[in-house]
Amino acid sequence: MTEPLRLGIAGLGTVGVGVVKIVRQQAALLELRTGRKIEISAVSARTKGRDRGVSLSGYAWEDDPVALATRDDVDVFVELIGGDVGPAKDATEAALKAGKDVITANKAMLAMHGQALAELAEEKGAVLRYEAAVAGGIPVIKTLMEGLAGNEITRVMGVMNGSCNYILTRMEDSGKTYQEIFAEADGLGYLEADPQLDVGGIDAAHKLAIISAIAFGTRVDFDGIQLEGIERVSIEDIRAAADMGYKIKLLGVTQMTGRGLEQRMQPCLVPETSPLAQLNGGTNMIVIEGNAVEQIVLRGPGAGEGPTASAVMADVCDIARGARGTVFGQPAKTLVASQAALSKSPAPYYLRMALVDKPGALAKIATVLGEAGVSIDRMRQYEHAEPSAPVLIVTHKTTQAALDQALAAMDGTGVMAGAPVALRIEEV
Amino acid sequence: MTEPLRLGIAGLGTVGVGVVKIVRQQAALLELRTGRKIEISAVSARTKGRDRGVSLSGYAWEDDPVALATRDDVDVFVELIGGDVGPAKDATEAALKAGKDVITANKAMLAMHGQALAELAEEKGAVLRYEAAVAGGIPVIKTLMEGLAGNEITRVMGVMNGSCNYILTRMEDSGKTYQEIFAEADGLGYLEADPQLDVGGIDAAHKLAIISAIAFGTRVDFDGIQLEGIERVSIEDIRAAADMGYKIKLLGVTQMTGRGLEQRMQPCLVPETSPLAQLNGGTNMIVIEGNAVEQIVLRGPGAGEGPTASAVMADVCDIARGARGTVFGQPAKTLVASQAALSKSPAPYYLRMALVDKPGALAKIATVLGEAGVSIDRMRQYEHAEPSAPVLIVTHKTTQAALDQALAAMDGTGVMAGAPVALRIEEV
Numbered sequence: 001m002t003e004p005l006r007l008g009i010a011g012l013g014t015v016g017v018g019v020v021k022i023v024r025q026q027a028a029l030l031e032l033r034t035g036r037k038i039e040i041s042a043v044s045a046r047t048k049g050r051d052r053g054v055s056l057s058g059y060a061w062e063d064d065p066v067a068l069a070t071r072d073d074v075d076v077f078v079e080l081i082g083g084d085v086g087p088a089k090d091a092t093e094a095a096l097k098a099g100k101d102v103i104t105a106n107k108a109m110l111a112m113h114g115q116a117l118a119e120l121a122e123e124k125g126a127v128l129r130y131e132a133a134v135a136g137g138i139p140v141i142k143t144l145m146e147g148l149a150g151n152e153i154t155r156v157m158g159v160m161n162g163s164c165n166y167i168l169t170r171m172e173d174s175g176k177t178y179q180e181i182f183a184e185a186d187g188l189g190y191l192e193a194d195p196q197l198d199v200g201g202i203d204a205a206h207k208l209a210i211i212s213a214i215a216f217g218t219r220v221d222f223d224g225i226q227l228e229g230i231e232r233v234s235i236e237d238i239r240a241a242a243d244m245g246y247k248i249k250l251l252g253v254t255q256m257t258g259r260g261l262e263q264r265m266q267p268c269l270v271p272e273t274s275p276l277a278q279l280n281g282g283t284n285m286i287v288i289e290g291n292a293v294e295q296i297v298l299r300g301p302g303a304g305e306g307p308t309a310s311a312v313m314a315d316v317c318d319i320a321r322g323a324r325g326t327v328f329g330q331p332a333k334t335l336v337a338s339q340a341a342l343s344k345s346p347a348p349y350y351l352r353m354a355l356v357d358k359p360g361a362l363a364k365i366a367t368v369l370g371e372a373g374v375s376i377d378r379m380r381q382y383e384h385a386e387p388s389a390p391v392l393i394v395t396h397k398t399t400q401a402a403l404d405q406a407l408a409a410m411d412g413t414g415v416m417a418g419a420p421v422a423l424r425i426e427e428v
Numbered sequence: 429m430t431e432p433l434r435l436g437i438a439g440l441g442t443v444g445v446g447v448v449k450i451v452r453q454q455a456a457l458l459e460l461r462t463g464r465k466i467e468i469s470a471v472s473a474r475t476k477g478r479d480r481g482v483s484l485s486g487y488a489w490e491d492d493p494v495a496l497a498t499r500d501d502v503d504v505f506v507e508l509i510g511g512d513v514g515p516a517k518d519a520t521e522a523a524l525k526a527g528k529d530v531i532t533a534n535k536a537m538l539a540m541h542g543q544a545l546a547e548l549a550e551e552k553g554a555v556l557r558y559e560a561a562v563a564g565g566i567p568v569i570k571t572l573m574e575g576l577a578g579n580e581i582t583r584v585m586g587v588m589n590g591s592c593n594y595i596l597t598r599m600e601d602s603g604k605t606y607q608e609i610f611a612e613a614d615g616l617g618y619l620e621a622d623p624q625l626d627v628g629g630i631d632a633a634h635k636l637a638i639i640s641a642i643a644f645g646t647r648v649d650f651d652g653i654q655l656e657g658i659e660r661v662s663i664e665d666i667r668a669a670a671d672m673g674y675k676i677k678l679l680g681v682t683q684m685t686g687r688g689l690e691q692r693m694q695p696c697l698v699p700e701t702s703p704l705a706q707l708n709g710g711t712n713m714i715v716i717e718g719n720a721v722e723q724i725v726l727r728g729p730g731a732g733e734g735p736t737a738s739a740v741m742a743d744v745c746d747i748a749r750g751a752r753g754t755v756f757g758q759p760a761k762t763l764v765a766s767q768a769a770l771s772k773s774p775a776p777y778y779l780r781m782a783l784v785d786k787p788g789a790l791a792k793i794a795t796v797l798g799e800a801g802v803s804i805d806r807m808r809q810y811e812h813a814e815p816s817a818p819v820l821i822v823t824h825k826t827t828q829a830a831l832d833q834a835l836a837a838m839d840g841t842g843v844m845a846g847a848p849v850a851l852r853i854e855e856v
Contacts, residue, residue, distance in 0.1 A: 022578050022720060032645070032758040033577050131575075137721040139575030146574075147559075147567030149461050150450050150741025217460070275703070275727070292450060292738040293565040299703070299725040310720040313578025325749050330460040 004037035005320040006073055010065035010091055011080030012045035015105055015132065017052050018309025019078065019316075024054070030313075034320035041073040069095035069102075076101045076319055078312065084108035096120045096128065103315040105132035105308060111206035114213065114220035115335065118327035128327045129315035134207040135160055135284040137307025138300040139314060144214045144288060145329040151290030153215040155255040157428065161204035162282030162302035163190050164230050164250040169280045172238050172247070178231065190282075200229035201250060205265040208252040211286075212263055213328045216256050217335055220328075221263070224340035228266040237421055240352050240392050241269050244378065247277040251426055260339035268426040269350050275299070276428055287428065346397045347427065348377060353410070353420035354388040361415035362391065368413060372406035374398045388417030394425065432465035433748045434501055438493035438519055439508030440473035443533055443560065445480050446737025447506065447744075452482070458741075462748035469501040497523035497530075504529045504747055506740065512536035524548045524556065531743040533560035533736060539634035542641065542648035543763065546755035556755045557743035562635045563588055563712040565735025566728040567742060572642045572716060573757040579718025581643040583683040585856065589632035590710030590730035591618050592658050592678040596695075597708045600670070605663050618710075628657035629678060633693040636680040640691055641756045643716075644684050645763055648756075649691070652768035656694040665849055668780050668820050669697050672806065675705040679854055688767035696854040697778050703727070704856055715856065774825045775855065776805060781838070781848035782816040789843035790819065796841060800834035802826045816845030822853065 007023070009016055023030070023038055030038045042060035044067075062068035069077040069091040077095035079102060081088040088106055095102050096117065104110070110117070110130055121128040131141045135158070144153070159165050163185060170181045182199065185191055197203045209222040230250050241248050246269035254263045270276045275297055279285050284302030289295050301307040328335060355361040362381065369376060378394040395403070403422060410416055435451070437444055451458070451466055458466045470488035472495075490496035497505040497519040505523035507530060509516040516534050523530050524545065532538070538545070538558055549556040559569045563586070572581070587593050591613060598609045610627065613619055625631045637650040658678050669676050674697035682691045698704045703725055707713050712730030717723050729735040756763060783789040790809065797804060806822040823831070831850060838844055 018720070026578065026580065029580065030578070032762060035754075035759075138724060139571050142570065142575050143567050146746060147570050147742050148738060149745035150454065150458070150738050152454065152457060275706070278703070278706070290738065292446070292734040292741070294729050294732075294735055296566060297725075297727040299727075301722050304722075306720040307722055310576060310578050310718065313720070314575050317577035318574060321751075321753050323749075323751060326463075331463075334460060 002036065004039045005316070006039050006041040006075045007078050007316065008042045008068045008071055008074035008076070009040060009078045009080065010044040010068050011082065012043060012052055013080065014305045015308045015312065016045070016080040017054055018305035019080070019312050020054050020056070022309055022313050030317065034317050036320045038316060038320060042068050042071055044068040065091035066094045069100065070098045074100060076103060076316065079104040079106055082106055082108070084112040089113060092117060093120065096124055096126050099124045099126050101127040101319050103129050103312055105130065105312060107133040107203065107206035107210060111209040111220055111222040114210065114328070115332060118332035121327055122332050127319060127324055129318065130210070131314050132308045132311035134210055135286055136300065136302040136304065137310045138284055138286060138298045139311065140211070140286045140298055141214065142314065143296065143298060144211065148288060148290050148293055148296070151292045153288065153290050155253065155289045156211050156215050156286065157251060157253040157426070158286035159249050159276060159279050159284055160207045160252050160286070160302065161198055161201070161250060162284060163198040164201070164204065165279060165283065166190055166281050167199070168230060168233065168238070168248055168250065171235055172242070175235060177235050178233060199231055201227050201265045204250060204252055208254055208263055208265055212254040212261060212338070213335060215254060216261060216338070217330055218261055218338035219335045221261070221338045221340065224261065224338055225263040225265055226344065230267055233267050237352060237423065241350060242272070244350065244380070244392060244394055245272050246270060246350065246425065247272050248423065249276055249279070251276070253426065255345070257341050257345055259343060260341035262341040262345060264344065266424065268424045270426055270428050274428045344400045346399050348397050348425040349395045349403055350423045350425055351393040351395065351420055353391050354417040355391055356415050356417045357387055357389045361389070364413045364415050365391070365410060368409045369395070369406045372409060373402045374406045430464065432467045433744070434467050434469040434503045435506050435744065436470045436496045436499055436502030436504070437468060437506040437508065438472040438496050439510065440471060440480055441508065442733045443736045443740065444473070444508040445482055446733035447508070447740050448482050448484070450737055450741050458745065462745050464748045466744060466748060470496050470499055472496040493519035494522045497528065498526045502528060504531060504744065507532040507534055510534055510536070512540040517541060520545060521548065524552055524554050527552045527554050529555040529747050531557050531740055533558065533740060535561040535631065535634035535638060539637040539648055539650040542638065542756070543760060546760035549755055550760050555747060555752055557746065558638070559742050560736050560739035562638055563714055564728065564730040564732065565738045566712055566714060566726045567739065568639070568714045568726055569642065570742065571724065571726060572639065576716060576718050576721055576724070579720045581716065581718050583681065583717045584639050584643050584714065585679060585681040585854070586714035587677050587704060587707050587712055588635045588680050588714070588730065589626055589629070589678060590712060591626040592629070592632065593707060593711065594618055594709050595627070596658060596661065596666070596676055596678065599663055600666050600675070603663060606659065606661060627659055629655050629693045632678060632680055636682055636691055636693055640682040640689060640766070641763060643682060644689060644766070645758055646689055646766035647763045649689070649766045649768065652689065652766055653691040653693055654772065658695055661695050665780060665851065669778060670700070672778070672808070672820060672822055673700050674698060674778070674853065675700050676851065677704055677707070679704070681854065683773070685769050685773055687771060688769035690769040690773060692772065694852065696852045698854055698856050702856045772828045774827050776825050776853040777823045777831055778851045778853055779821040779823065779848055781819050782845040783819055783843050784845045785815055785817045789817070792841045792843050793819070793838060796837040797823070797834045800837060801830045802834045
């Protein structure tokens with residue numbers, strides 16, 4: 001274990017540069033902590049000449065990440081290219097086939113091809129690690145896979161996309177619309193090149209799919225996630241939810257139920273007193289529940305150069321110290337195909353609707369809800385100038401099916417002045 | 429690695445029984461996750477016959493933990509006896525001398541003898557792990573030592589004793605005095621056999637000493653901790669702090685400063701909006717700050733059968749998977765003697781005092797503070813029936829030395845109707 005550990009880093013964006021900086025600036029500390037020198041043999045990126053604010057002299061350059069991944073002087077291939085297919089996947093596969101360990105921050109690749117990559121890695125005796133792929137600087141993979149290894153995990157949930165949380169908290173603070181804040185965030189460079197990855201919940205759902213596999217010993221199943229982004233969250237709903245004591249978050253939840261694996265990524269209301277509600281801006285939070293540990297909450301920066309590089313370096317140090325182990329916490333071939341739950345677990349719901357302003361309108365809605373078996377916990381009708389009356393309802397716990405039935409029946413009452421909004425209230 | 433990992437468990441209190449239950453009930457899951465069967469070869473406790481709610485048949489019994497620790501059929505000695513000297517230490521040393529790995533939940537032993545035990549373990553090539561010794565179910569040791577291994581840690585702080593936090597939050601909720609709630613907590617069995625370990629801050633300080641060693645590469649230095657318990661926290665201060673927007677917590681802080689290592693465990697005020705302030709009852713919270721990761725917050729149950737056993741099992745699973753490594757994150761012989769900082773870093777302070785009710789009293793206090801270089805941020809004088817006037821002051825950031833000078837000078841003003849209370853306000 002006294003040989004240096006030699007890295008090949010592909011992708012020199014924010015995170016790649018952050019990793020190079022740590023390896024250079026913390027060399028002595030890293031050696032003291034791992035018992036080995038950590039070195040960079042070679043790097044690769046799309047553009048060679050660009051000034052990245054850190055010296056790359058002394059590292060070999062490869063234009064082709066596959067060539068980098070298979071170099072004799074690379075022990076660990078660090079994949080920071082991104083994208084679920086293309087060079088990232090090609091190079092990862094090449095490295096694993098060559099029996100080299102791989103560290104990646106690539107949540108899309110793992111969410112789409114995690115099973116095949118895990119089987120390949122384990123067949124070759126290689127390690128595939130990805131702390132940086134989920135929740136940035138928060139060591140959530142390590143906590144799930146190692147720190148809580150003695151637990152049967154019952155539920156994991158959290159806020160896993162900082163950009164969405166930024167947009168929602170900015171809407172709340174400023175009173176501006178989704179469209180206005182989206183434009184602001186985009187202008188500040190807070191969104192992915194394809195913003196749909198963020199606001200559509202896809203990026204967060206990639207992370208949730210990975211978490212599910214570790215938590216429940218199931219094959220990564222991105223398609224099994226019930227997915228909805230934040231595009232339809234309106235400033236009216238943020239205000240109304242606040243009035244009822246809630247905040248709206250893009251919340252990921254994965255839990256094993258008697259009906260199968262329930263994976264959801266959708267805007268939800270959470271009580272304003274819960275830790276999740278108090279999460280502002282780009283911070284992420286993961287709540288893990290296990291049968292022995294009860295509940296652990298982890299909070300930290302979900303992105304950024306330093307935090308993400310910190311997560312990559314955790315994997316580097318683990319490998320330098322000799323850590324091996326499986327990709328998802330148990331042998332890939334033992335992961336079972338998840339049965340996606342056909343229905344969501346019951347929950348209270350928030351309903352916002354505009355009713356035509358005439359006698360008996362509210363009674364009709366209450367009747368329709370009652371007939372569908374949805375009971376009302378709290379209701380509020382607001383003063384209004386418009387011809388329609390804004391009404392908020394918080395239901396008792398109910399099923400999505402009962403709620404859908406009620407929403408469909410509302411349509412026929414003739415008292416709806418617009419489509420109602422329904423959002424799940426998550427009990428945290 | 430297909431041989432079973434055989435445990436010898438000494439100490440069958442709450443945590444020991446919790447570990448036995450997990451090993452029995454989660455056998456299949458543990459084998460899947462670690463690739464090995466986890467077995468218990470032998471157990472030891474003070475009383476053999478007692479019904480502990482879990483079957484011990486099939487395990488050899490040893491009256492003497494030293495004999496247990498050195499059995500041929502024990503690979504890992506699990507020390508759950510407690511106490512910084514005596515059987516716990518004797519057996520731990522015996523196991524390490526025999527080259528056996530040790531897992532312990534014993535914060536007192538590590539805080540007092542961590543350096544010698546670490547040197548012994550590393551000399552013998554044995555692993556000594558102690559996730560359960562700090563913050564119960566929260567994987568804080570793993571996070572510091574592995575998850576943030578790429579960081580230079582700058583500060584760690586937290587609420588590390590659930591009993592103290594229970595007492596302080598109960599005082600706040602009930603308006604009852606420290607003495608009343610202490611009696612209540614004692615009656616509920618929430619306190620150590622020697623309650624001074626809890627309320628004197630000693631138990632929490634043991635944990636802080638261990639954290640410091642990992643965070644800063646220093647030898648465990650319990651005596652270097654500036655230590656004060658919660659005994660002098662009055663219900664008046666809890667009320668007054670709330671009125672100024674703060675909560676009082678027994679807060680541990682360790683940070684490396686230009687003046688040396690600053691370790692403090694003392695009642696502090698924290699802003700009521702901070703995550704630390706929102707911690708109720710027996711929950712623990714650890715805030716870790718590093719140069720790359722910025723800030724990570726970990727929250728979870730600080731004690732109890734399940735959570736603490738969960739932490740022990742994390743160490744068991746790591747060892748089963750082949751983890752080795754040093755005791756405090758770098759070789760014990762490279763840990764440097766910490767220079768305890770002679771003075772604390774500057775901070776704002778909360779002052780509560782009773783002044784004799786005559787003209788100019790407040791002016792005299794303000795003058796004394798000004799002469800000592802302590803400037804006032806906010807001041808409040810309350811309506812009162814008594815002959816003395818209650819006054820609260822929140823200072824701007826100042827040094828302990830300046831504050832002490834001001835407090836000494838107040839004594840000579842002739843306007844003090846009692847000793848003033850001064851509490852540090854921690855910026856979190």
